[in-house]
Amino acid sequence: MLRPASALLAAFLALAAACSAPQQVASQQAAPPPAPGSSFGHHRPAPQFAERITETFYLPMRDGTRLAVRLDRPAAGGVPAPGPFPVLWHHTLSIDSKPEDGAGGFSAVPGLTAHGYVVAQVARRGNGQSFGVRRGYNDRVEAHDAYEVTEWLATQPWSTGKVGTYGCSNTGDAALHALTLRPPHLAAAFAGCFAWDKYDAWRVGGIAAQWGTGPSRTVEQDMQNQPVAGDEDRALLHQAALEHQGSPPLAELWRGMPFRDSFSPLVLSRFWSEGSAGSYGDQIRASGVPLYVVGGWRDELRGQGVAALLNVPGSRLLIGPWKHCENAGFALVEEAHRFFDRHLKGIDTGIDGEPRVHYATPDSDVPDATGLPWRTADTWPPAVVTMTPTPLGGDGVLGSGAAGGRAFTVGADGTCPTAGSGPLAQPCHVAGAGTNWTGPVLAADTWLTGSPVADVHVRVDRPDAHVFAHLEDVAPDGTVTVITEGRLQASLRAEHPAPYRLPDGVPWHRSYAQDAVPLAAGEVARLRIGMLPTSYVVRAGHRIQITVTGADHRASAPLPDAQGARIEVLTAPDRPSLVQLPIAPA
Template sequence: MMKPFALALCALSLSVTMTGIGAVASAAAAPAEADFARYQPAATYDGISSSSLYVPMRDGVRLAVRIDRPTQGGKLVEGRFPVIWHHTLSISQQTSDGAGGRVSDFRRVQELVRHGYVVVQVARRGNGQSTGVRRGYHDRNEAQDAFDMTQWLARQPWSTGKVGVYGCSNTGDAALHVMTMRPPALAAVFAGCFSWHKYDAFRRGGIFAQWGTGPTRTVEDDMKLSPVDGDEGKTILREAAEEHQLSTPLFEMWKQLPYRDSWSSLVASRFWAEGSAASYAEQIRLSGVPLYIQGGWRDELRDQAFIAHANVPGSRVVIGPWKHCDSDDFTLLEEMHRFFDRHLKGVDTGIDKDAPIHYYTVNAPEGTQWRATAQWPLPQARMQPLFLNGAALSPRAARARPVSFTARYDVACPDAGSGSRVQPCHVAGSGASMAGPALAADTEVTGNAIADLWIASDQPDANIFAYLEDVAPDGSVTVVTEGRLKASLRKEATAPWTMPEGVPWHRAYAQDAQPLKPGEAVRLRFDMMPTSYVFRKGHRMQITLTGSDHRERARDIATPPRITLYSDPARPSSVAIPVIPAGR
């Protein structure tokens, strides 16, 4: 259990000087397993043969399938192999498919063909070369397709009957939905950067401030794709491209769903529930299928990895300093190979002896960045409250004047990236920033920070964003992690699934909405997404609060609210930071 501990301070002036929260010690790094991300068996075959075809589904929709099989000396190798497949957006692996164009090993899974696998790409209905209409985004039509496809692959003459699934981003979600259907042939799933519950991913804190809205493609876009074998004239591709235009416009669907229990007339469903793996958690557990989860500290969905891990017994997590679906120079493919060899071939790869969670600590001493743990949150973490007292952070509540600012709807962040890898950023003057004194020692923060704020607004609602930031001695600011909450959806509840210890949860049903009364202070509690980061000696921790974010889409508060932050003994605003004490 995480417990608070004392913070040593020396008051030198109105700007206090922090002498240390908890210095990083080299002993904090757990011994790394010998085989973690170092699995390099020799290739058995020297080439790959690709072919494609259409597979009809129960309702006549034809799914495009690309099959990569091993060759030796230029000849197709006969025999049976385990199958790994990817429920994607086109069999061509476009950048928008969730595996193409990124610095990611998800794009390299075909290399496992040389190690005795068949690797298969399947375009989801209403996407890519497949025919049909996309009703929602990971709806039960797609889930049934995934069941049927898994079993079809198991029956093929080149298949051993053991089938694995992989994917990242939208295809990571698709991989989870295969598990919800419990196909008998499914033996392992490797999924990255997915949502456990779509509301918490797409409308985090009740606010639509995220890049993900799903694919939108024109007929011309689809016609640029490579056709399936036998359709060189693109007759079926043309049919598919035209059918796709009847698909549900996903952005319009998301805008119809401001609450977790909202109904979409476009799909005749409370789609947050229908399209979320969390709704089928018991089916996932009953499947007993091993799950390996990949995440990144700079990915919008990183909290979903730990929530999924807490709800799927036996699951594993690897999370590094990466953006969405990236793995940079980390040998993720070797870890995927090790996982699939264990569960699809029965090879003792050593993975069963590993701790279930591997995480990277940013700015940790060289050689100690990768850590391993059996528990999350870390049992040694101590929640240290930092009180937002006027213009500064301090270890205890004090009577401070309220701080007011007006939400800015003109905020921009030109260097934040684009698409699925867009990042939060510090925009000077966009809200209120409160910094602590310079740190006297390197200080590790690992886990979820928890914001506990008292605010008022001159409007019936306000979108509250909180950022934990690292201020360097030269004044440059780095956003370490973030959280957000729509003030009207502040009512807390008990989640219907396991949450990491101490993380608040908001049901956010329509009946839970509590509009603000102008000038009346209310309490908001919400988490910041998990991180593992070392604030270096001489740097300062800073909390910035704003009423807007450059990533907001479909903003639903027309007039920028005037927001007031209170911090006094009766209304103490704070952010509790999960600090790893020195020597732990």
């Protein structure tokens, strides 16, 4: 039962005061070994090889479709070292190692040839230099390809039979899907910024994200890829590019599936389910393949990484104050090296004895990700976190028990010149948009670590609305920083038990077509909005703020009648509006 508002306010103020057959095409120098950095272990063996040989070729799949492969092998004296070596591979969009295939430390993994690994980049069918049609995005066809590629790599004469996979963003998804068919020789997966559940990632709260509409390219764009060896006249590349044009446009695929159970005629399946790694959670768990998850507090997919941690026993999570597939200030390739050495070479790197979760906690006083202390936990959220219900007072004060309403009219989403675009876009506080609840000046640092939940009662003057809730840090000079956010389409407010484990108290919205219930005229509806997980320090002298708005510059498909809508957030003793704040001891 909810405590009286006066007790809650006193508790909040007390916390504020107390919490503190290939053709060889090139021989080149290997990438320099990873420099000493902030990887957690001290497993940094000297490089064994100063050179690597790069080969490119086509590998036929079970149906004859040829996938393009780039193979980097350790070398000495201009010839490949005989090995055998364990193999790492990346299921990419091309074999050119483009930014869209994951950036940061993930792009440096081929440098591990210096440490006795063979590394392969394999373009997914319908993409890059590979032939075929991309049916969906991380579909079952790609998963079967991943099985074949893994087993082919394991049986080559230069392979030990131990294979690991890695990737970030769409290639992180591909790495997870490789686990779902349980290839016998797959021994480890290192994946970042992926979707455990595609609907919950692409349509958070039923609201379409601003990213995920690629890759859909013209023939001319595909012809900019580097051809495989032996195709210098680009005839095969051109043939592959023509085949790619049969791929359904992803933007059209996503738009055609507004509900979790929507059937897509473009791919002849309920693709949100087919394309979600979490749909095959039992298979992933049964594979027993060690999984290392990487994420960022400024990446919209961070909740998906937490879901993987909670649903794959023995998995590990690394999460810092980064955007999508970034890792500034952290030697990610060294950590991947340590992980793969343990599971592909059987070396005791110390990783087995460490807690499952490493996370950094930023704050507004630290301008970047470097030099931050790292903390550990055995699960998420850490056991020390207390979920603290804090009222949204009718007087606009966070922590006040005053009854009443706060109304606003939805206008344009405002501008956010520093937000970025696509998966790097950040939420913004737009002055004057929506309505706010601001807490008292904090007497001591307050640590927010976990998944906040906004629990609001709203009345809207039309049948539906997009509602966005921001948890914010207000500095003494008035600067507002968005810490984390959540969103929910009002008509999809119905809650159901989640089919996979979530952090305790976080609501799950099934969002089937039958669950869509428009708001009745004058109805007061309860919306429970799970915010994305965070870890953040609000410094003494700052204030905590909640902002609720009806528009967001990142939402790619706003409701057609959104502008001009009147949204009222109401609080009363029998229907309190509040936010659950995850407060941890300093």
